[in-house]
Amino acid sequence: MILLADDMGYGDLGCMGSQHLETPHIDALAESGVLCRQAYVASSVCSPSRAGLLTGRDPRRFGYEGNLNQGAANYATRPELLGLPPGEHTLGDHLRAAGYTTALVGKWHLGTGDEFHPNERGFDHFCGMLVGSHNYFPQPEKNQLERNGEALRQFSSPYLTDFFTDEALAWISRQQSKTERQPWFLFASWNAPHGPLQATEEDLKHFAHIVDRKRRIYAAMMYALDRGVGRIRSHLQESGELDNTLICFFSDNGGATGNASWNGPLSGVKGCLREGGVRIPMIWSWPDQLPAGETHGDVVSSLDLLPTFLVAAGAQPLPLSPPRSHEDKRNREKSVKAYGAYDGINVLPQLAGKSSPAPRTLFWRLQGQTALLDGSDKLIRLSHRPAQMFQPGEDQAEAVDRRNTDPRRAAELFQMLGRWESSLATVPLWGSSPFWIGQSAKHYDTWPVRPEPR
DSSP: OEEEESSOOTTOSGGGTOSSOOOHHHHHHHHTSEEEEEEEOSOSSHHHHHHHHHHSSOGGGGTOOSOOOSOGGGSSSOGGGSBSOTTSOOHHHHHHHTTOEEEEEEEOOSBOSGGGOGGGTTOSEEEEESSSOOOSSOBTTBOOEEETTEEOOOOSSSSHHHHHHHHHHHHHHHHHHOSSOOOEEEEEEOOTTSSSOOOOHHHHHHTTTOOSHHHHHHHHHHHHHHHHHHHHHHHHHHTTOSTTOOEEEEESSOOOTTTTOOOTTOOOOTTSSSHHHHEEEEEEEOTTTSOSSEEEOSOEEGGGHHHHHHHHHTOOOOOOOOOSSHHHHHHHHHHHHHHOSOOOOOOHHHHTTSSOOOOOEEEEEETTEEEEEETTEEEEEESSSOOEEEOTTTOTTOOOOOTTTOHHHHHHHHHHHHHHHHHOSSSOSSOOOHHHHHHHHHSSSOOOOOOOOO
C-alpha cells in the first residue's frame, strides 16, 4: 500500500521535528517501521514525480520532465502526448498481472485523456480527480471528481481529504468481504496539503494557537491527512491484516512556497533541485518483515517502490513495451545499456538490516536545472549561474559549496551528468510552467533555513 501526501514539507511531521503540527498516526507508523531521513523523489514537481514512482523508471527517459498544470492549449505539443505514455507500465499493471486487484483513490495527475485514465493504466478501481488540484469542499454539481469514469454527485464527507479516506476504507472492506479473496494493492493518493489552503472549522479550532493564518490552515490540513492514515491503519489492525501489509508513506515532492509548509533544515522548495525540492521523509512499515522504531540514514528513492513492492508480492516485472519508432528503439537501447531497464532497487534487505546500503546515483532535470547525487556528493548545474556542489548527507542546508575546493570531483560529476543526459530516450514531450523557471532562479542563492512558523 502506498500512502502519498502532496507538497508536504520535510519538517512537517512530529517524527521529523515539528513542534507545532500534530501527526500522531503518521508518527505511530514510523514507530512501527523504518523512517528514512534521506529519501528522494524523481522530480521536484508533482506530475513527473508520480510518473517516476509508478513506473520505477526515471521519467526523463520517456520525455516526462515538465509538470502538468495548465490546459492543453498552453503547451507546445499535441494534446494526446500530455500524460503518462501508454507504453510505460505502472506498478498497478505489474501487480495486476501477478494476480492482485488494484485501486487508486485520490489524485492522479498523469493525464486526462481516455488513454491515460487510471482504469486503463493498471487500476481496477479509481475514485478521485485526474487533475492536479481541487477545491476541498466539492459541490455536487461543481467538481472534477469521478468514480471509474462516472461523475460524482454525492460525498460521504463534505471535506475532500476525509472523503478520499472513506473511499479507500470502503474499497479495502469490499476486498476483505469477498468469498474468494485475492491479494490487493491500494494507492491512497491524497492531494493534501497541496493548495488551495482549505480546512474544516473543527480542525482549524484545534490549531487556534498558531498565529500565522496560512500556517494554521496548513496544520489543520495535515491533521486531516494524519487522521486518514490513522483510520486506514486502525482498520487493518482490527481486521488482522496490518502485520502482513507493506506500507510506504511519503510526499510527492518537498514543501511549496504557497502552502506555508516547512522544510526543516533543508534549503530550497518545490520546483527547485536543492534538497527542499526533492528530499522527503519516507516511512516503510511491514511488521512481519521489517524492524520497528528504526531510522535509516542512507539514500533511498521513490524509484525503489516498484522493485520493492514486486519482490514483496513475489512478482516479476512485465517486459518493457515495444518502442514506438526506430528512433525510440535506438534511444531506448542506449539508455537500457547504460542504466538498465529500471532505475530503482529492492530496499527491503537494507531496511531489514540484512545488507549494507550500496552507494546510489540519482539524477534530476527540470527546465534549466540539472542535478545528480552520487554517493555523498551532489552537483546542481543551472542555466543562469555557476554550478554548485554539496554534500547533503552532512550539509542538509547546502550552505557549503565545494565546487571550487574540489574541482576534480566536480569535473567527474559534470561528466556523469553529461553521459546521463546523452542517454535520455527523448526530448521532453512538453514544456513546463514558467513558474518553475522563476523558482529555479529564486532559490539557488544563499537560502536561509527558517525556524518552524508558529
